Structures are given as C-alpha cells and as structure tokens.
Amino acid sequence: GAGVSQSPSNKVTEKGKDVELRCDPISGHTALYWYRQRLGQGLEFLIYFQGNSAPDKSGLPSDRFSAERTGESVSTLTIQRTQQEDSAVYLCASSPDGRANEKLFFGSGTQLSVL
Amino acid sequence: AQKVTQAQTEISVVEKEDVTLDCVYETRDTTYYLFWYKQPPSGELVFLIRRNSFDEQNEISGRYSWNFQKSTSSFNFTITASQVVDSAVYFCALSPHGSGNTGKLIFGQGTTLQVKP
Secondary structure, X not given: OOOXXXXXXXXXXXXXXXXXXXXXXXXXXXXXXXXXXXXXXXEEEEEEEEOOEEEEOOOOOOOOEEEEEOOOXXXXXXXXXXXXXXXXXXXXXXXXXXXXXXXXXXXXXXXXXXX | OOEEEOOOOEEEEEOOOOEEEOOEXXXXXXXXXXEEEEEOOOOOOEEXXXXXXXXXXXXXXXXXXXXXXXXXXXXXXXXXXXXXXXXXXXXXXXXXXXXXXXXXXXXXXXXEEEEEO
C-alpha cells in the first residue's frame, strides 16, 4: 500500500481478554517496529523485525506480549490477558532496510482501551 | 546510556511568534543519527529532519530550522513565524549506529506545541 496501515484504529476490550493488533507495512520494507505510546508520554520501543525474524524484543514489557511477522509483510502484536495499564496507542513503523540512518514511516496507530 | 530529553512538556505561543523546541541527547556512540518527528492530532508521526553525528551544519527549511551542537549534545528545533497548523506534538529521537545499526529509535517524551490565533 501507499503507507503503513494499522487495524483496528480503536479497540475497546475487557480486562483479561486477549487482543490482536495488525500492521501492514509499506511494500518492500524489510524492517518493522512496534512502539507503545501511553497518554501524554513518549514512544516506548517494543520490538523490531528484520524480515520475519525479531532480533530485538527487548522492549516487550512482559510475557503477555508477543508479536510475529509473516511473509516479510504483515505483523501481529498480541496482548494476552489484558490489563488496564496496557491501555495506550500502539504504533507500527517500517523502513526499507532497518539501517540506523533511515527514517521510519509510521501508521496512525491502534488506540487500545482496557476497561 | 542512550537517552533523549525534551525538557519542555508544553509550549503555548501566539501565531507569528518564533518558538524553539529543545532536545538534549546522551550516547557513547561516535556515529549516530538524530531525528525530529511531528505528531499532529491525527496521530501519525511525520518525519521532519535527520542529521548524522558528523554533520554539524545547521539546516533551514522554510520556517523550520535546526541547530545541532555536539559540544552540548543538543539538537534544537526552531519554528519561525509560527502558524496554527504547527500545533502538534514534536518528538526528538536518537538512532545510535552502534546498537546493531537496527534503525531502532530512542524517543524523547515529546513537546506539545499549541499555537493560538
């Protein structure tokens, strides 16, 4: 597609439920990143994919969080047994090769609200 | 440690005023890249500028200018003659080359700029 696409744009769930957030990067971009943005705060790095592999998962806050990428394209971020502190905007970004000097292209995010 | 600090949480100006957004960074890497992104109310971060650590030349793009000073580890952003459309959250970010050269960005907390008519 023309840009990074994320779905759903909004997700409201009950505490304890599992949620899946989807990211479609720009076609041909090998690098994909997930970030979390809590209300009024900066972006926290969660995980980085190069192709279908995740060489850096250092930002995942707990084992309730997992992510996968298939076909060097779509990525899914899964949060199990959601907690209220998981409420945030989850942003996905992609870049052509994942080099340090590349700008990231961001999606509009998924606003997750855990009641 | 790798860190970006944007000490100004919120700034409010009146249209046509000049405004400077501060950014201070920390890294032990000799090669690194600095970025500014704009996040309008729609939520999607928009790339504004990238500098590498070897290029301290200041840059001007229309009403926007950036002042990179390695001696003070700062990369400040100035908007001249601000407009209401400049209202957004602005993020400064660091990409250390030595961290596996992955393109992973370390973001500051962001500065919310409100430009009033």
